[in-house]
Amino acid sequence: MDLGYVSIQLFNGLVNGAFYALLSLGLAIIFGVLRVVNFAHGAVYMLGAFAAYLLLQQFDIGFWPALVLAPIGVALLGVVVERLLLRRLYGLDPLYNFLLTFGLALFLQDAMRLRFGIQGQPYPTPDELSASVSLGPVSYPVYRLFVIAFSLLICVATWYLIERTRLGMVVRAATERAELTRALGIDVDRWVTAVFAIGIGLAALAGVLAAPMRNVAPLMGSELIILTFAVVVIGGLGSIVGAVTAGFLIGVLASLGAVFNPAFENVIVFALMAVVLLVRPAGLFSSREAA
Amino acid sequence: MKRVLALAMIAAVVTAACGAAAPTGGASASPAQVTLNDGKLVIGVINDQSLVYADLSGKNAVEAVKMAVEDFKAKYGENALGGPIEVITADHQNKPDLASSKAQEFYERNNADIILDVPTSSAALAIAKVANDEKKLYINITAATTDLTGVSCNKYTFHYAYDTYMLAAGTGKWVTENLGKQWYIIYPNYAFGQDMEKSFRGAVTKFGGTVVQSDGSPFPNTSGDFSNLLVKAGQLKPQILGVMQAGGDLVNVVKQYNQFKLGDQGIKLAIGLLFDTDITAIGQDQMAGVVYTTPWVWSMDDQSKAFADKFLKRTGIRPTFAHAGNYSAAWQYMEAIRRAGTDDADAVVKQLEGYKFNDFFIRNGNIRAEDHWVMHDALLAQVKPASEAKEKFDYSKVLGTIPAETASRPLADAGCKK
Numbered sequence: 001m002d003l004g005y006v007s008i009q010l011f012n013g014l015v016n017g018a019f020y021a022l023l024s025l026g027l028a029i030i031f032g033v034l035r036v037v038n039f040a041h042g043a044v045y046m047l048g049a050f051a052a053y054l055l056l057q058q059f060d061i062g063f064w065p066a067l068v069l070a071p072i073g074v075a076l077l078g079v080v081v082e083r084l085l086l087r088r089l090y091g092l093d094p095l096y097n098f099l100l101t102f103g104l105a106l107f108l109q110d111a112m113r114l115r116f117g118i119q120g121q122p123y124p125t126p127d128e129l130s131a132s133v134s135l136g137p138v139s140y141p142v143y144r145l146f147v148i149a150f151s152l153l154i155c156v157a158t159w160y161l162i163e164r165t166r167l168g169m170v171v172r173a174a175t176e177r178a179e180l181t182r183a184l185g186i187d188v189d190r191w192v193t194a195v196f197a198i199g200i201g202l203a204a205l206a207g208v209l210a211a212p213m214r215n216v217a218p219l220m221g222s223e224l225i226i227l228t229f230a231v232v233v234i235g236g237l238g239s240i241v242g243a244v245t246a247g248f249l250i251g252v253l254a255s256l257g258a259v260f261n262p263a264f265e266n267v268i269v270f271a272l273m274a275v276v277l278l279v280r281p282a283g284l285f286s287s288r289e290a291a
Numbered sequence: 292m293k294r295v296l297a298l299a300m301i302a303a304v305v306t307a308a309c310g311a312a313a314p315t316g317g318a319s320a321s322p323a324q325v326t327l328n329d330g331k332l333v334i335g336v337i338n339d340q341s342l343v344y345a346d347l348s349g350k351n352a353v354e355a356v357k358m359a360v361e362d363f364k365a366k367y368g369e370n371a372l373g374g375p376i377e378v379i380t381a382d383h384q385n386k387p388d389l390a391s392s393k394a395q396e397f398y399e400r401n402n403a404d405i406i407l408d409v410p411t412s413s414a415a416l417a418i419a420k421v422a423n424d425e426k427k428l429y430i431n432i433t434a435a436t437t438d439l440t441g442v443s444c445n446k447y448t449f450h451y452a453y454d455t456y457m458l459a460a461g462t463g464k465w466v467t468e469n470l471g472k473q474w475y476i477i478y479p480n481y482a483f484g485q486d487m488e489k490s491f492r493g494a495v496t497k498f499g500g501t502v503v504q505s506d507g508s509p510f511p512n513t514s515g516d517f518s519n520l521l522v523k524a525g526q527l528k529p530q531i532l533g534v535m536q537a538g539g540d541l542v543n544v545v546k547q548y549n550q551f552k553l554g555d556q557g558i559k560l561a562i563g564l565l566f567d568t569d570i571t572a573i574g575q576d577q578m579a580g581v582v583y584t585t586p587w588v589w590s591m592d593d594q595s596k597a598f599a600d601k602f603l604k605r606t607g608i609r610p611t612f613a614h615a616g617n618y619s620a621a622w623q624y625m626e627a628i629r630r631a632g633t634d635d636a637d638a639v640v641k642q643l644e645g646y647k648f649n650d651f652f653i654r655n656g657n658i659r660a661e662d663h664w665v666m667h668d669a670l671l672a673q674v675k676p677a678s679e680a681k682e683k684f685d686y687s688k689v690l691g692t693i694p695a696e697t698a699s700r701p702l703a704d705a706g707c708k709k
Contacts, residue, residue, distance in 0.1 A: 002526065004526070005522060005523065005526055008522045009519055009522065012516070012518040012519060012522065015516075015518070016514055016516050113341075113345075117345075117346045117568070118341070118342065118343060118345040118346045118349075119343075119346040119347070119538065119539070119542075119568045119569065119571065119572045120539060120542050120571075120572035121571075121572060122571070122572060122573055122574030122577065124574070124577075125549075125550055130550075132551070132552050138522060138525045138526065139525070139551075139552060139556070140551075141550040141551055141552070143550060144518075144550070210515075212546070212550070213546055213547055213550055214515045214543055214546065215515065215539045215542035215543050215546065215572060216572075217539055217542075217572070219342070219343075219539075220515065220539075223511065223512075223513045223514075223515065224513065224514065224515065226513055227513055227514060254514070255518075255519060258519040259519070262480075262506055262507060262508050262509060262519060262520065263480065263507070263509050265509060265514065265516075265519070266509050266512075266513055266514070
């Protein structure tokens with residue numbers, strides 16, 4: 001076993017984990033506040049990547065502005081969806097929102113397929129990050145290191161926002177006792193929309209980060225989202241720390257598994273999910289017991 | 292300005308030639324007596340119309356077959372085959388079981404006389420079996436596995452445009468002789484990838500190279516990540532990284548290969564199967580210089596360009612070799628019916644076997660009777676930088692021709708027992 005190879009795989013794992021973390025974080029906060037499992041999350045990730053591509057293609061707006069503009073644009077779309085569609089189903093069986101978001105995912109994917117075809121569009125690595133640095137025996141792309149650092153930063157910021165700020169306090173109060181919070185004169189509905197927008201924005205952000213290193217294609221999200229749901233199950237639905245930790249953990253474990261055999265990469269995730277479901281059905285980091 | 296004028300001239304000449312050819316051809320064609328079994332000819336096209344191979348063949352391959360039917364009628368008259376010609380189509384979503392049941396439905400319920408296209412090797416093998424059971428024709432165009440003319444060959448199945456042997460005989464030889472002898476091969480771990488690995492390993496070894504190691508990647512690769520294999524390549528330091536992945540997987544591998552800057556470390560890229568649609572997704576300049584094997588390039592000569600122009604007008608894109616191959620196969624099938632005077636499958640098979648022909652797609656074609664491999668010349672092509680492109684889809688230039696004999700697997704190796 002080559003130690004250099006293993007340590008590099010650690011970094012690759014963190015990069016994959018960064019995507020899982022950003023995506024499952026968005027899923028977790030949306031579920032925490034809205035009690036909606038957003039099945040359109042993979043499609044939103046794809047929209048983020050396409051938004052970056054379109055900004056570059058149509059308006060010559062590069063990676064850095066896109067990192068801000070694309071998530072905001074997609075999040076605004078999320079606001080519209082929440083106001084017009086999701087909102088009407090809160091009182092009903094969760095199954096209805098499941099169907100709605102699942103349908104939305106199919107709709108978005110096919111809409112993009114009609115416009116751009118199935119195969120994908122090019123997106124370059126930003127010049128500032130296109131170099132590589134020496135990590136022991138191999139040189140490693142700076143862009144990948146940036147993905148790790150940047151997504152960690154975003155995860156910490158989101159955690160801070162939810163756990164340590166007044167906005168976060170309102171959000172958490174609204175989650176626990178919506179009626180009581182309303183009685184205190186707080187407009188819960190407004191915050192619900194904001195939280196949904198943040199969750200959507202995180203997925204779109206992951207999409208922008210993915211554009212330089214993944215095929216920007218309509219189905220890019222539908223493939224990744226399956227793994228992300230496994231991560232969410234392992235971390236515990238609605239647990240912010242759980243989502244992020246499980247995201248990075250699984251990225252690393254899967255990549256280390258690939259050292260032994262490339263096929264292990266996918267197997268490990270689902271094996272771990274099965275074990276967690278058996279031993280701690282509510283998820284590794286959930287404080288609640290499974291009903 | 293000069294270039295625009297020259298292009299306009301070429302366009303004018305080509306359209307004039309086409310316009311002139313059609314009516315005279317129609318007039319001079321002898322009215323062959325054809326009797327169709329059930330009063331009409333039904334051509335079925337089964338392919339991927341929603342997933343990864345939908346762009347490179349898909350709905351536009353169906354359009355290509357329809358174009359062939361229209362052009363055939365224009366040449367030989369509305370009643371060319373003594374009855375109406377229908378084109379029907381289905382989406383198999385790359386699933387062998389779905390492909391097999393659709394094929395059965397086409398042959399039995401829709402009275403399809405032939406099935407064309409069928410990307411995804413496992414789905415193609417499934418349909419070949421149905422064709423044999425039903426005793427109806429199947430001409431494969433977009434699937435690559437050599438098993439169709441090898442262990443799984445049968446009397447009613449033909450393999451038309453390309454196969455893994457052809458790709459390896461072209462790219463494997465050229466790269467080993469010109470770029471480097473030590474290969475590290477990565478391949479998607481299913482029928483197509485395994486066959487590609489086998490064919491390339493054979494070609495590389497034959498021309499004095501060695502395969503240092505080869506690794507399969509999970510298929511489908513849900514995470515879209517190939518960094519573990521690329522890091523491994525960085526450690527093995529082969530001269531050549533042979534990439535056998537196709538479609539979206541290929542795009543991911545090349546994007547990540549560029550990011551890891553393996554090229555700067557002297558590890559050159561060899562790509563097994565490359566479609567124009569892959570070049571669109573990766574970016575022409577990111578692919579510039581890559582040498583690959585293909586049966587056809589739309590800009591290779593005037594008759595190919597003439598087809599590509601018609602195709603562009605109809606679909607909005609330039610044809611991939613799969614699109615052109617579907618047109619050509621449909622055409623040659625209808626020609627065989629004319630020669631046979633019937634659409635009876637056994638009679639048509641007899642007409643196809645040993646038939647030698649040329650058209651805009653097939654050069655020096657010879658349908659090998661023993662295993663039904665359609666022998667023909669292949670091309671060695673190179674992706675050119677965007678600065679040399681004359682238009683958006685002008686991706687490649689032809690470096691040379693690989694003669695049909697060299698591009699075809701020797702009969703002795705095929706292991707076909709019909």
